[in-house]
Amino acid sequence: DSPFFLIAGPCSIESEELVMNVASTIKEITSDLEIPFIFKASFDKANRTSIHSYRGPGIDEGLRILQKVKDELDLPVITDIHLPEQAAKVAEVADVIQIPAFLCRQTDLLIAAAQTGKPLNIKKAQFMAPWDMENVLKKCIDSGNDQVMLCERGTSFGYNNLVVDMPGIIEMKKFGQPIVFDATHSVQKPGGKGDATGGNREYVEYLARAAVAIGIDGLFMEVHPDPDSALSDGPNMVPLDKLEDILVTLKTIDDTVKGNAN
Amino acid sequence: DSPFFLIAGPCSIESEELVMNVASTIKEITSDLEIPFIFKASFDKANRTSIHSYRGPGIDEGLRILQKVKDELDLPVITDIHLPEQAAKVAEVADVIQIPAFLCRQTDLLIAAAQTGKPLNIKKAQFMAPWDMENVLKKCIDSGNDQVMLCERGTSFGYNNLVVDMPGIIEMKKFGQPIVFDATHSVQKPGGKGDATGGNREYVEYLARAAVAIGIDGLFMEVHPDPDSALSDGPNMVPLDKLEDILVTLKTIDDTVKGNAN
Amino acid sequence: DSPFFLIAGPCSIESEELVMNVASTIKEITSDLEIPFIFKASFDKANRTSIHSYRGPGIDEGLRILQKVKDELDLPVITDIHLPEQAAKVAEVADVIQIPAFLCRQTDLLIAAAQTGKPLNIKKAQFMAPWDMENVLKKCIDSGNDQVMLCERGTSFGYNNLVVDMPGIIEMKKFGQPIVFDATHSVQKPGGKGDATGGNREYVEYLARAAVAIGIDGLFMEVHPDPDSALSDGPNMVPLDKLEDILVTLKTIDDTVKGNAN
């Protein structure tokens, strides 16, 4: 099996400077470790807990900055869409289109994304069983696109909590598509801060290790130079200066379970 | 407290004939029982489990038929929207706009719906705690619309199952808005039939009784003359010819708990 | 169907005075309302969260006080056992033997209880599905005792929380045995106070109404003259002076759903 690839970046395109800084730093780290890297950031956080939360720079400015990441750093980029009408426009820049978990059952969004012909990364909804992602996958295949990655990001577990059911990864691998594990959003405490979603950053590294030990194709992790001042998802993001140490351990586990160790 | 009102109809606008038949029959039943009645049917089922499932007649034909219900039967109507751009158009016909559970965190959809000035019925997502609906409510109020009903329709409970946490109704009542209980979708087994959502129609009446006994403002129930041949949600819908008996019992319980019994 | 019966009392046999006071007061209330009443109190709380919590007067003193309730107030009594060796001794006094939820899978305890020939009230474990109580029931029947009541008291729902799945009552009714709903323990927040179990007394009345509206044979409710000073389960118990009002409403709902209204 191939070594895992990394989808990483700050949650939101807070500024051009932040994006270029994070992207170039991760590029350096992953090049050394020979980990394929796709840069991720969102231009719009369309489902924040509160209407007063920061949403992002919008689609035009967001895509401009993502294009700059591609041009200047020669990195593939991924970003998420929320409405069918955004698919074609985003596909002009993004190498991979991401479908948010809450929206993974919206048929028109899936069709529009699939019809761009771009690879998709579809997050499994918090309310869905792993085996039910097969129907989501089929909606894309029936729309002519089988380049679909499925992404585990935690399942509803009582109120204001998620749990990662690791065998869900095994179940989704049976569909024959690449499986991604989102270690950042899996540690959310939805609504856990009253008017914002909380989280437990300390768990990210451990869950990433567990998922890599089970055998995943890709790892999704949000990083930020200063998570506590991030404009969204701060409680779950990993500090940029800790990324390298985490990846070194993950790479060794990945090599072990995939028989790539030398 | 006022007696409960009923939001009912077939899940989907399968045909003009079906809609007029169901609407007029329920009107007759509820008039006799003095239960205020809002007719409900969807013009598009935008998140079916499978891409091959029936979706509905579409927005134009759907609104035409709903307008006919209003004109010929003098009934208020409610229908659901899935994209912000549908809000204004639907508001020209619908007396109440409904927000689907999966979409209740999508800020732009809520704002667009709220800005129509129409009353809203927002379903609580399967992945949300009752107290977290306050943020959803605030998004509408901050958009200038406080005519918001919140609707319980079950919470994720393990895989392929929902549970109704009855105290969630009590928690949501604390926001001071009308609370609706959706007895039909609360008995879904999401994904439980492989490529379709299953359900347990037998539970509908019991859950409705339980919710009315706790004290709700409105009851949502999908009915169909022949549920087993319905084009969507058949496993959960109540046969039209059983509706009257169910409502008679519910009305007595409602009068008892609200002190309206004579 | 018969009207519901009530199993009630303070959680623990805190003192002879408390027991006689509570038992006689409830007797008076239930006589007026024609609700059959079984007095309940525990002689030992064998699974308290903390080792430092109050456990009770022990089996000998506990049974002496329960005998006094029988002798002086002419009431049937129910109490719970935790070890097989307690069954025969308790059966000399108790009219019904109760099996705690955590222990409802312990085969020897069930057999010992069943072999006393006394009616049993078996609480459904927080970790069990309603349909799996059939195996628990069979263990008793195969031990020669089919006088078995099954009792719903909430199911694990994430951490430190329970949920009452009302359709579970419908499922258990299918076994043909009397079904009891425990409105007190269903509102527990297990471990929710750190070194004690919390709860939400405000929900008790509402859940009781919901269960009665569905149709139960018996209602279990712990009451105390001053719940906030109770030595166990204080957060969940109903104040004794509110019991009558609650029962009046429940009785009307029960008559309605069982067709006993006049």
Place this chain on the structure above:
Amino acid sequence: DSPFFLIAGPCSIESEELVMNVASTIKEITSDLEIPFIFKASFDKANRTSIHSYRGPGIDEGLRILQKVKDELDLPVITDIHLPEQAAKVAEVADVIQIPAFLCRQTDLLIAAAQTGKPLNIKKAQFMAPWDMENVLKKCIDSGNDQVMLCERGTSFGYNNLVVDMPGIIEMKKFGQPIVFDATHSVQKPGGKGDATGGNREYVEYLARAAVAIGIDGLFMEVHPDPDSALSDGPNMVPLDKLEDILVTLKTIDDTVKGNAN
């Protein structure tokens, strides 16, 4: 950190021959891999789903066979108790006493086990939060015994299913006691076969890898030469002839995360 130790054996002491066979085979495998090994088997399965299921040879014959394992194979042994009165007797043979998950809140059982002075392995109940195991631990410490291992074995997740919340391991490590992961019972489908508990053996290896990657002190795994003919827990047990391959991978992951790799 020390390398992980292994607690393994067949679920039940089916026969002396089986026990000696399994114990000696695992001893050989673990010696080669330098994995400390404690032999586990139960003399009584006291909470089987059905009363007609096999329970075991009983305490006297069971302890005789476990003593033989100690004498002839020079292995430490662990077995579980269900009643306080069994503690002292079992302590004469067992090197470690195990408390079953369903019983981990039973105060008298914990005290009796703690007072033997033997190390304990306490399974976290399916209905408990990881942080609530601190109260269980305290019951032992207050009884004079702080040699307590805590064991994760899955948490209730809807009906007839368990989920392993991997961060629960991190939470329990904070108590400063050794943490064991039970990979066998974590894959149970409680009650999933109607009158027996089902399971998914295929997941055992993956969950073991995930837990080792997070960092555990001990791994609990039931093995059997022919799981499909085992008298209990067959669906979850690992075939004996697959054990070595599994342990080789786990050992490498363990060395990686504990910095013991050379």
